[in-house]
Amino acid sequence: MYQVIEGIISPVNDSYGKKDLVASHHRVAMAQLALQTSDWIRVDPWESEQAQWMETVKVLRHHHTELLRSSAQREGPDPSKISSASAALPELKLLCGADVLKTFQTPNLWKDEHIREIVEKFGLVCVSRCGHDPKEYIFNSPILRQFQHNIHLAREPIQNEISATYIRKALSQGQSVKYLLPDPVITYIRDHSLYTNDNSQKGKGKAG
Numbered sequence: 001m002y003q004v005i006e007g008i009i010s011p012v013n014d015s016y017g018k019k020d021l022v023a024s025h026h027r028v029a030m031a032q033l034a035l036q037t038s039d040w041i042r043v044d045p046w047e048s049e050q051a052q053w054m055e056t057v058k059v060l061r062h063h064h065t066e067l068l069r070s071s072a073q074r075e076g077p078d079p080s081k082i083s084s085a086s087a088a089l090p091e092l093k094l095l096c097g098a099d100v101l102k103t104f105q106t107p108n109l110w111k112d113e114h115i116r117e118i119v120e121k122f123g124l125v126c127v128s129r130c131g132h133d134p135k136e137y138i139f140n141s142p143i144l145r146q147f148q149h150n151i152h153l154a155r156e157p158i159q160n161e162i163s164a165t166y167i168r169k170a171l172s173q174g175q176s177v178k179y180l181l182p183d184p185v186i187t188y189i190r191d192h193s194l195y196t197n198d199n200s201q202k203g204k205g206k207a208g
Contacts, residue, residue, distance in 0.1 A: 024048035098132035
């Protein structure tokens with residue numbers, strides 16, 4: 001049984017190279033707007049602010065180090081608290097969809113040593129996706145199968161197939177995304193002309 005302390009959203013670096021990826025300052029701003037009413041999920045811009053794209057495992061290492069540092073600061077220097085703090089050190093897990101779990105099988109996409117470190121040191125929380133069988137992906141991967149005890153499968157009682165890809169496509173076609181995104185995010189997208197057919201240039205501008 002886990003007690004969730006917080007959730008971290010880490011927008012990817014601009015040099016990730018994904019098609020239609022708007023500039024990171026826009027993505028950070030939209031995530032912050034979307035989380036205005038959340039008291040446990042926060043946006044961390046560290047990954048997006050690096051000089052270049054960083055592999056997932058390196059981002060996890062950074063956030064894990066910061067998590068342990070902040071935990072130690074909260075405990076303070078009192079020696080009497082060391083044993084209890086050590087017994088409940090916070091853990092960091094990668095939240096992903098079953099479609100991401102499948103990509104671990106894609107040749108030359110992930111390094112085996114990175115997959116091993118992610119599932120052994122950190123662990124995964126994998127959300128179900130229509131058309132994907134995470135149990136099969138785990139079974140077919142020697143590394144995932146070895147550390148399957150550290151892969152937690154979250155099955156949603158109500159399937160939601162609305163994805164970021166779907167929303168971007170709808171926006172590019174001029175369709176309404178009302179109720180799919182918070183109103184402040186929709187306003188931001190409109191005001192900055194994001195996800196239109198010519199957004200590759202508009203989205204890459206520097207923040208004023």
